[in-house]
Amino acid sequence: MKLKTIRLIITLFIAANLSVFAQTESEELSPEEYSIARISAATAKGDLETLEDALHEGLDNGLSINKIKEELVHLYAYCGFPRSLMAINTLTEVLENRKDRGIKDETGEKPTDLKNGDKYEIGKEVLAELSGVENRPKAAYAKTVPIIEVFLKEHLFADIFKRGVLSFKEREIATVAALLTMGDLAPMAKGHMNISMRLGVSQSQILQILKIIETDVDKKTAQVGRELLAEITPDYSFDKADYSEYLDSEKIYPRGEKITNPVFTGTAWLEMLVTADEVNRNSVGVVTFESKARTFWHQHPNGQIILALSGKGYYQEKGSAKKILKKGDVIKCPANTPHWHGASPDEEFVQIAITSRVDGPTEWFESVSEKEYNVD
Numbered sequence: 001m002k003l004k005t006i007r008l009i010i011t012l013f014i015a016a017n018l019s020v021f022a023q024t025e026s027e028e029l030s031p032e033e034y035s036i037a038r039i040s041a042a043t044a045k046g047d048l049e050t051l052e053d054a055l056h057e058g059l060d061n062g063l064s065i066n067k068i069k070e071e072l073v074h075l076y077a078y079c080g081f082p083r084s085l086m087a088i089n090t091l092t093e094v095l096e097n098r099k100d101r102g103i104k105d106e107t108g109e110k111p112t113d114l115k116n117g118d119k120y121e122i123g124k125e126v127l128a129e130l131s132g133v134e135n136r137p138k139a140a141y142a143k144t145v146p147i148i149e150v151f152l153k154e155h156l157f158a159d160i161f162k163r164g165v166l167s168f169k170e171r172e173i174a175t176v177a178a179l180l181t182m183g184d185l186a187p188m189a190k191g192h193m194n195i196s197m198r199l200g201v202s203q204s205q206i207l208q209i210l211k212i213i214e215t216d217v218d219k220k221t222a223q224v225g226r227e228l229l230a231e232i233t234p235d236y237s238f239d240k241a242d243y244s245e246y247l248d249s250e251k252i253y254p255r256g257e258k259i260t261n262p263v264f265t266g267t268a269w270l271e272m273l274v275t276a277d278e279v280n281r282n283s284v285g286v287v288t289f290e291s292k293a294r295t296f297w298h299q300h301p302n303g304q305i306i307l308a309l310s311g312k313g314y315y316q317e318k319g320s321a322k323k324i325l326k327k328g329d330v331i332k333c334p335a336n337t338p339h340w341h342g343a344s345p346d347e348e349f350v351q352i353a354i355t356s357r358v359d360g361p362t363e364w365f366e367s368v369s370e371k372e373y374n375v376d
Contacts, residue, residue, distance in 0.1 A: 027202045029209070031061035033173055036071060036166075037209045040177035041216055043072065043087040044079040050216050051087055055094045064108025065095065070165040071174050073111075077156050078178045111163040123153030126161050130168060130195050172196035177209050180225040181217050184312065186346040190228050203233055224347065227291075252309065253286040263364045266293025266342070276357040283357060289313065289349045294342020294373065297365040299335075302356035306331040306341060313349030314373075315341040322375070325349065340368045 029037065035058030042051035058068060068091060076084035098105060114122065128134050142149035161171060176196050179189040193206060206229055214222035230236050256271030267290040274284035286309070294314065306315065306325070313325035318338040325331065325341075333339055343349035355362070 027204055029173070029205050032058075032063050032067075033170065033205070034208070034212070035061045035063050036067075036170055036173050037177040038212050038216065039068065039071060039087075040075060040174040041181045041209075041213050043075050043083055044178040044181040045217055046083055046086065047216070048086060048090050051090050052094055054216075055091055056098070059094075059098065059103075059105045062106075064106045066108035066110060066165055067170075070111055070163060071170075073163075074160055074166065074171055074174055075178055077160055078175055079182060109165050111165050114158055114162055119154040119158040120150060122162065123155075123157035126157040127153070130157075130161075130172070130199070132198055169196070169199040169201060172199055173201060173205075173209070176201075176206065177212070180210070180228075181213055181221060183221055183224060184347070186228060189225070190232050193229065194232055197233075203229070203236055227346075255288050256286065259287075263296040263298065263367075264293065265296070265367055266290055268293045268342075273352075276355075281356055281358045283353075283355050285353050285355075287351050287353055289343035289351075291343050291347055292345050292373075294368055295340045296367045297338050297340050299338045299363050299365075300333065300355055301335060301359035301361075301363075303335040303337070304331075304333040304356075305354040306333065307352040307354070309350040309352060311349040312344040312347040313341060313351060314344060315339065316372075325351070338365060342368075342373075345374075 028034075035054065038054040039051065039058055042048075042054050055068065059065075069088075072084055072087045072091065075087070095105070127136070138149070161168065166174075172192060172195055175192045176189070179185050179192055196206070197203070207226075210222045210225045210229070213225060253271050253273070255269045257269060259268045259270050269288040271286040271288075272283070273286060274280065274282065276283040289311075297318070308325040308327055308329040308331075310327050314322050315325055315331050315333075316322040316339060317333070323331070324344070331341075341351065
């Protein structure tokens with residue numbers, strides 16, 4: 001073979017590989033997949049106005065009527081019958097509107113119901129195919145309530161996933177969009193993000209789903225999703241400072257100054273609203289805890305009142321169970337009672353702390369260990 005021919009073959013080989021690499025790097029959801037994600041997010045949120053627009057767009061993008069129907073059936077397993085039924089009612093109105101306007105949409109493939117076989121075993125096989133894990137160890141929820149595992153295997157992974165019409169990849173796109181939209185479901189969201197990526201959904205496609213959520217749901221929900229993506233894909237990172245502007249704009253009070261006091265684990269900020277003095281012996285401050293941040297164990301001679309403003313936080317008194325704090329919750333901490341408070345592992349927490357200085361300053365103790373922090 002001539003040298004010129006060999007060089008030509010090598011050049012073509014390199015060009016072909018660079019082309020594939022470029023396509024992978026710039027890969028986006030197909031128009032149908034994009035609409036599946038958008039329909040799912042709107043359904044999970046219960047935003048029927050956005051859903052109506054997403055349904056019209058999905059049909060225009062080539063989704064068949066039966067694909068959309070199947071997606072809304074699939075979603076009831078993740079966001080409940082009420083959301084699913086309201087979405088189906090919206091689809092009915094959209095289809096009638098399009099029919100009146102003379103638009104003929106494709107009906108598409110019909111679903112298939114399971115008629116034969118052991119549904120539990122079929123469900124196990126589907127789950128193994130999705131996750132790539134054979135003989136999964138029994139989850140904690142299955143040990144506590146065994147029947148729930150039967151329902152998951154027989155109904156979700158057999159009855160629903162085996163109906164066809166939607167591919168497993170399309171079902172996972174819908175699932176990821178729904179779980180991320182609903183929020184406070186980090187373990188499930190991360191699990192299905194991993195499954196979707198195993199089925200061929202790229203990192204850039206998940207980012208596209210998050211962009212849909214940022215536009216149609218809200219920016220904070222999308223930010224939490226990006227944080228979860230960073231946890232499961234080491235090569236992805238983003239600067240949280242890029243999102244501080246809109247996060248702070250949604251707050252009643254500014255973030256304040258970063259706390260340098262060594263009796264905090266993680267990062268927290270303080271904005272003093274009232275500083276105790278000779279006239280008023282009460283101090284009032286807004287504390288913003290980054291996820292996983294918390295105080296050391298401590299106590300106040302006159303007790304303390306905590307008002308939860310946003311996010312998800314923890315509060316625990318020595319010898320008592322940990323409490324979860326959400327927006328609007330109020331804690332009245334007794335005097336001289338060792339306690340700690342801070343943010344959950346997956347969400348920032350903002351609180352107002354009202355502390356009397358009449359009988360002296362706060363007394364600080366040891367840090368809250370990882371075991372203490374993580375035990376429910």
